[in-house]
Amino acid sequence: MPSPHPPSLAQPATRFRFSHRQSLTMVFLCTLFGVAAQFLIKTSTSHAMFTASGRLSLTALLTNYPLWAGLTCYGASTLLLILALRDGELSLLYPVISLTYVWVVALSALVFHESLNAGKVVGVGLICGGVALLGMERNKR
Amino acid sequence: MKTPLVSILWVFLASFLGSFGAVFLKWGAGRLQRDWKTLLLNWRLGAGVAMYLISFVFYYMGLRQGELSILFPMVSLGYIWTLLWSRLFFGELLTRRKCVGLALIFCGLFVLNLGNR
Numbered sequence: 001m002p003s004p005h006p007p008s009l010a011q012p013a014t015r016f017r018f019s020h021r022q023s024l025t026m027v028f029l030c031t032l033f034g035v036a037a038q039f040l041i042k043t044s045t046s047h048a049m050f051t052a053s054g055r056l057s058l059t060a061l062l063t064n065y066p067l068w069a070g071l072t073c074y075g076a077s078t079l080l081l082i083l084a085l086r087d088g089e090l091s092l093l094y095p096v097i098s099l100t101y102v103w104v105v106a107l108s109a110l111v112f113h114e115s116l117n118a119g120k121v122v123g124v125g126l127i128c129g130g131v132a133l134l135g136m137e138r139n140k141r
Numbered sequence: 142m143k144t145p146l147v148s149i150l151w152v153f154l155a156s157f158l159g160s161f162g163a164v165f166l167k168w169g170a171g172r173l174q175r176d177w178k179t180l181l182l183n184w185r186l187g188a189g190v191a192m193y194l195i196s197f198v199f200y201y202m203g204l205r206q207g208e209l210s211i212l213f214p215m216v217s218l219g220y221i222w223t224l225l226w227s228r229l230f231f232g233e234l235l236t237r238r239k240c241v242g243l244a245l246i247f248c249g250l251f252v253l254n255l256g257n258r
Binding site: 134 | 201204205208209210211213214217220224236238239241242243244245246247248249250252253254255256257258
């Protein structure tokens with residue numbers, strides 16, 4: 001079967017690059033893992049980790065499964081962000097990253113029944129705008 | 142349920158320490174060479190990771206009481222510190238666009254805390 005790129009052309013080995021769409025997909029998944037991490041970690045705080053004498057219990061820490069699941073999601077989210085940042089443009093990725101704030105506030109209201117008021121909605125909107133603006137800074141290479 | 146000031150202070154401290162984590166990582170990364178030993182024997186990178194870990198513990202302490210929808214957006218305070226340190230320690234330019242971005246985040250945090258009721 002003939003190779004689509006015969007080596008006889010002696011092209012320089014091109015560096016592998018993620019496509020635009022791949023970078024955007026990864027950063028979007030990064031926000032989903034990010035919100036999952038926040039939920040698991042918030043859930044894990046209701047798991048008693050201190051003994052009656054106020055000392056940290058190692059067994060309770062190790063059996064705090066939501067905490068470890070949350071930290072794993074944190075890791076996955078960071079890894080996806082690093083991969084997306086490799087080839088993606090910051091001005092496109094930053095607005096997507098700030099979506100994490102939107103997911104967290106929306107799901108806090110839905111799952112933890114936290115209040116959803118104008119202050120939170122406008123505040124998160126302004127923060128997202130600010131983060132997006134920081135990403136639009138042209139970086140000189 | 143209102144988020145207590147103690148929780149907000151924990152997250153404030155966490156964002157402050159976390160921003161130094163980034164400073165140490167950047168400082169250490171600038172000294173990396175092709176030799177893998179420069180990655181392992183790099184106390185600056187170690188200090189950066191340690192600060193992120195301590196920052197996480199502080200964030201966790203804050204999260205024990207209060208609302209996630211207030212405390213998590215507070216993490217964006219870290220952007221403000223980071224821009225300040227990159228100007229101070231690495232001499233990066235603080236452009237007008239960055240200043241507007243910072244101002245928006247700052248106003249956002251203020252308005253967000255008005256929603257803490």
